Amino acid sequence: APIIVWLRRDLRLADQPAFRAAAARGPVIPVYVLDDESPRYRRMGAASRWWLHHSLARLAADLEQAGSRLILRRGRSENVLSALAVESGAHEVHALHHVEPWWRNAERAVRKALDLQLHQGIYLAPPGSVLTGGGTPFKIYTPFWRALQERMPPAPPLPAPKLTAPEAWPNSDRLEDWQLLPTHPDWAGGMRAEWTPGEAGAAERLETFARRAARYAERRNLPAMLGTSRLSPHLHFGEVSPAQVWHGVANAGGSVDVFLGELGWRDYAANVIHQFPDYAAHSYKEEFERLPWRTGPEAEADLKAWQQGRTGYPIVDAGMRELWATGWMHNRVRMIVASFLIKHLLIDWRRGEEWFWDTLVDADYAQNAVNWQWSAGSGVDANMFVRIMAPLTQSPKFDAAGYIREWVPELAGLGDAEIHDPGLLRPRGYPAKIVEHTEGRARALAAHAAMKAV
Numbered sequence: 001a002p003i004i005v006w007l008r009r010d011l012r013l014a015d016q017p018a019f020r021a022a023a024a025r026g027p028v029i030p031v032y033v034l035d036d037e038s039p040r041y042r043r044m045g046a047a048s049r050w051w052l053h054h055s056l057a058r059l060a061a062d063l064e065q066a067g068s069r070l071i072l073r074r075g076r077s078e079n080v081l082s083a084l085a086v087e088s089g090a091h092e093v094h095a096l097h098h099v100e101p102w103w104r105n106a107e108r109a110v111r112k113a114l115d116l117q118l119h120q121g122i123y124l125a126p127p128g129s130v131l132t133g134g135g136t137p138f139k140i141y142t143p144f145w146r147a148l149q150e151r152m153p154p155a156p157p158l159p160a161p162k163l164t165a166p167e168a169w170p171n172s173d174r175l176e177d178w179q180l181l182p183t184h185p186d187w188a189g190g191m192r193a194e195w196t197p198g199e200a201g202a203a204e205r206l207e208t209f210a211r212r213a214a215r216y217a218e219r220r221n222l223p224a225m226l227g228t229s230r231l232s233p234h235l236h237f238g239e240v241s242p243a244q245v246w247h248g249v250a251n252a253g254g255s256v257d258v259f260l261g262e263l264g265w266r267d268y269a270a271n272v273i274h275q276f277p278d279y280a281a282h283s284y285k286e287e288f289e290r291l292p293w294r295t296g297p298e299a300e301a302d303l304k305a306w307q308q309g310r311t312g313y314p315i316v317d318a319g320m321r322e323l324w325a326t327g328w329m330h331n332r333v334r335m336i337v338a339s340f341l342i343k344h345l346l347i348d349w350r351r352g353e354e355w356f357w358d359t360l361v362d363a364d365y366a367q368n369a370v371n372w373q374w375s376a377g378s379g380v381d382a383n384m385f386v387r388i389m390a391p392l393t394q395s396p397k398f399d400a401a402g403y404i405r406e407w408v409p410e411l412a413g414l415g416d417a418e419i420h421d422p423g424l425l426r427p428r429g430y431p432a433k434i435v436e437h438t439e440g441r442a443r444a445l446a447a448h449a450a451m452k453a454v
């Protein structure tokens with residue numbers, strides 16, 4: 001009987017243990033289920049859907065080349081897989097274990113109906129397996145990373161297995177019919193220019209980055225430079241495994257350890273979600289549920305200005321416009337814009353988390369929620385709320401003039417000294433600051449004090 005490989009965000013052939021295990025047992029039917037129906041399912045955002053379309057198209061082509069096919073079906077995972085098993089005579093389903101709460105639910109539901117065999121391969125170590133000496137999961141990143149490192153390096157990545165086709169192929173939806181791409185307006189031009197979704201695109205990014213990885217520490221915080229790997233959407237969709245990334249850069253020398261530590265943050269975020277599945281819905285520190293966030297029309301107008309990159313703070317606006325155009329934003333700038341929304345605008349971190357979820361091509365339930373709660377100070381491992389980032393100081397400190405020129409063309413004519421804070425040189429068409437730094441800072445500190453006083 002054929003074996004089903006159930007794909008989710010593990011869209012690769014190499015170093016993919018579900019493909020490997022299935023291929024060793026018989027003919028393989030690879031299936032991707034677009035599941036917008038499972039309980040607690042968090043519908044993928046628009047930028048992610050754009051990526052998914054191209055990643056699936058690429059995987060289908062790669063499978064075709066390998067003498068196989070990609071079957072596309074839509075609906076609730078357990079129903080779709082059960083129907084496919086009946087049609088094809090398959091009994092076994094192989095998949096990689098996912099940490100998102102809806103996927104864990106779906107895995108339980110599939111297991112009730114079918115022989116589901118789950119494999120690891122999304123993280124460096126299985127979520128929930130890195131434990132303290134006392135056998136409990138870690139809450140804080142630094143000791144987590146120390147413990148994870150002791151288990152490294154990960155096993156060397158395995159090449160793509162040889163796949164055998166079943167005697168008959170089940171029907172597949174047409175990818176175009178899923179309408180994952182934007183039509184009117186087509187806002188994806190900047191994404192097409194920046195990204196090549198799929199396993200080959202991921203391998204190429206990794207190779208290019210490996211040549212620069214030794215200088216990661218000096219350049220990673222400079223948004224005007226290509227200092228980081230830009231592997232995040234490829235990692236999110238599983239077009240490359242973290243083990244492949246690890247082994248791809250391990251010999252780069254220099255400050256590559258700092259980079260591996262960031263990969264460790266990815267595992268850490270999964271470790272948090274494994275313990276606290278609803279982490280994106282509530283502040284981990286409960287007192288933050290009492291923080292008097294701003295609401296109402298003025299706050300909504302400020303939220304909109306932030307989303308559109310029209311706050312009057314050039315570094316914030318550059319970041320938000322980079323996000324809108326390319327589906328990605330530099331990490332240093334993500335920290336600045338998140339802090340600005342939460343503190344200067346005093347808007348609930350969950351509104352920012354939702355916007356990122358919709359607009360990032362690397363939108364990831366665990367990484368997004370963990371980083372937003374880190375910025376808010378409400379998280380299990382978090383920056384202090386009262387440590388308020390000053391965007392106008394951050395901008396020259398991280399040499400963002402070139403970055404601002406690229407993303408806020410209205411300001412391109414200003415010199416390196418003025419561009420971070422145009423003041424009286426502000427050109428017509430570029431907004432005045434929606435809140436003054438000192439005023440925003442004082443308002444945030446007062447709200448925090450009010451929360452503490454309850």
Ligand code: FAD
Nearest residue numbers: 228229230231232262263265266331334363364367368371
């Ligand atoms: P590199 O610097 O090359 O790092 C390599 C990999 O390590 C990344 O691809 C990523 O998988 C992981 N990584 C790096 N930094 C972090 C981090 N702080 N937390 C967890 N993993 C990390 N990253 C996402 O992938 N998805 C998200 O939805 C997401 N939301 C974020 C929201 C906020 C408010 C902030 C401050 C950060 C968020 N990040 C998120 C983390 C980080 O900004 C991105 O992973 C990084 O910018 C991706 O670029 P890169 O691949 O060039 O990173």
